[in-house]
Each structure stands twice: as structure tokens, then as C-alpha cells.
Amino acid sequence: xxxxxxxxxxxxxxxxxxxxxxxxxxxxHEYMSWYRQDPxxxxxxxxxxxGAGITDQGEVPNGYNVSRSTTEDFPLRLLSAAPSQTSxxxxxxxxxxxxxxxxxxxRLTVT
Amino acid sequence: xxxLEQSPQSLIVQEGKxxxxxxxxxxxxxxxxxxxxxxxxGLIFLMMLQKGGEEKSHEKITAKLDEKKQQSxxxxxxxxxxxxGIYLCGAGHLAQRGSSNTGKLIFGQGTTLQVKP
Numbered sequence: 001x002x003x004x005x006x007x008x009x010x011x012x013x014x015x016x017x018x019x020x021x022x023x024x025x026x027x028x029h030e031y032m033s034w035y036r037q038d039p040x041x042x043x044x045x046x047x048x049x050x051g052a053g054i055t056d057q058g059e060v061p062n063g064y065n066v067s068r069s070t071t072e073d074f075p076l077r078l079l080s081a082a083p084s085q086t087s088x089x090x091x092x093x094x095x096x097x098x099x100x101x102x103x104x105x106x107r108l109t110v111t
Numbered sequence: 112x113x114x115l116e117q118s119p120q121s122l123i124v125q126e127g128k129x130x131x132x133x134x135x136x137x138x139x140x141x142x143x144x145x146x147x148x149x150x151x152x153g154l155i156f157l158m159m160l161q162k163g164g165e166e167k168s169h170e171k172i173t174a175k176l177d178e179k180k181q182q183s184x185x186x187x188x189x190x191x192x193x194x195x196g197i198y199l200c201g202a203g204h205l206a207q208r209g210s211s212n213t214g215k216l217i218f219g220q221g222t223t224l225q226v227k228p
Contacts (some may be wrong), residue, residue, distance in 0.1 A: 029117075033215060040120070042199060042220035044152075058215065090153065099144055100201075100216060103155040 002026050004020045006091050006103035012027030013081040013110045021076040021106050029101070031094045032074040033058070034066065036087040037105075043090065049074055114138075117219035118220045129188050134200030134207040141155055142208050144216060145174050148197040157185075157198075190226045197218045197221045 033048035045058030163178025201216035
């Protein structure tokens with residue numbers, strides 16, 4: 001099983017550019033979420049989804065959009081990149097009553 | 112919202128020594144998850160604790176959930192270089208005792224462990 005796949009692994013953007021971080025899971029998990037990881041701050045929840053067509057905001061949603069058109073995919077869109085969005089982004093998925101399965105992360109630098 | 116605080120933030124131990132990492136919640140814990148992360152990689156699930164007083168072990172790692180103290184601890188016995196990494200605790204958005212997360216875990220800030228050979 002591939003599990004949770006994130007692409008790209010690395011990305012450099014200029015301020016103001018937009019991009020989409022891709023996340024796909026092949027475990028038929030209902031729940032998917034996006035986190036960002038910054039030094040000394042652990043993981044902070046950006047957006048999450050409890051099923052196709054249903055999304056909600058986490059702790060730090062500003063500057064990010066998500067959609068969930070299928071069970072498998074949960075892309076994260078940066079509308080206008082800012083240096084404050086330099087971070088490592090993790091996508092995760094799970095069933096109810098199960099631990100989160102994480103992807104290997106996308107390391108994003110905004111200059 | 113629930114907040115989780117881990118202590119210590121970083122730890123350096125000699126190989127073979129025991130160590131403990133704590134995770135304290137600002138609200139009552141009905142369940143808690145422990146993950147490990149190696150630098151530049153994703154998070155690996157270690158253990159899930161759901162009941163007050165529950166204790167689980169895997170190889171040399173033991174986790175306990177003390178519901179009264181709103182705290183969980185992760186104990187490593189006879190540490191090895193392979194134990195090095197970042198340990199994170201996470202708690203789910205629990206509506207009631209016995210329920211689980213909705214893919215919406217809140218995490219502590221992490222504890223960085225170095226094990227010197």
C-alpha cells in the first residue's frame with residue numbers, strides 16, 4: 001500500500017505566487033487533514049475534512065484553501081504565498097477510531 | 112481549544128539510560144496519541160491511550176495515561192541511538208469518553224531526543 005502520498009517533496013515559491021500541495025490516500029479513509037510544522041511549535045492544524053464534500057477550518061486556516069471532491073484526494077492551495085508560510089506541511093488520513101496516518105511531508109520555502 | 116504542553120522540549124541522554132517525556136493537557140484527556148518523527152520524515156504512530164490509567168508498551172517504550180492529572184508520559188527503557196528523534200503527543204477532539212478523533216488531532220510542540228552512543 002502506498003498509504004498517504006504527498007507531492008511535491010520540496011518547493012520554493014516567490015512571494016505572491018500560488019500553488020497546490022497534493023495529497024492522496026489509498027486506504028479509503030474518511031478523515032483527512034493538513035498540518036504545518038514549525039520549529040518549537042509542533043504540528044498545527046490548517047484544515048480538515050470528515051468526508052467528500054465536507055471541509056472545516058483548523059487552528060491556522062488563513063491563506064489556505066482546501067476542497068474534498070473525492071475520498072482519496074485532499075489538495076491544499078496557497079492563494080498568494082507569503083514568507084510566513086515557509087514550513088513543512090503534512091497531510092494525514094484516518095478512519096474513525098484509528099490513529100492518523102501521515103505522509104512524508106512537503107518542505108515549502110517562500111522567498 | 113485544548114492545548115498540549117510537552118516537557119522537556121529537548122533531551123540528551125547516554126545510550127542505555129532511561130528517560131521520560133511528559134504531555135500535559137489544559138483539559139481533561141479522554142484519549143491521547145504518541146508519535147515519533149525522524150528528521151525530514153513523516154510521523155510514525157507509536158501508541159494510542161484511551162482509558163484513564165491505561166498503560167501500553169511496545170518494545171522498550173511504555174506510555175501511560177493519567178486522567179486525573181490530565182497527563183500522559185512516555186518512558187523509554189535502556190535508550191538506543193535508534194530512539195533518537197522528535198516525540199509528539201496528540202489528542203483528539205473527543206465528544207465523550209470512549210470516542211475517538213475526527214482526524215482533528217491537536218499536538219504538543221514536540222520533544223527532541225538525542226541518544227549519545
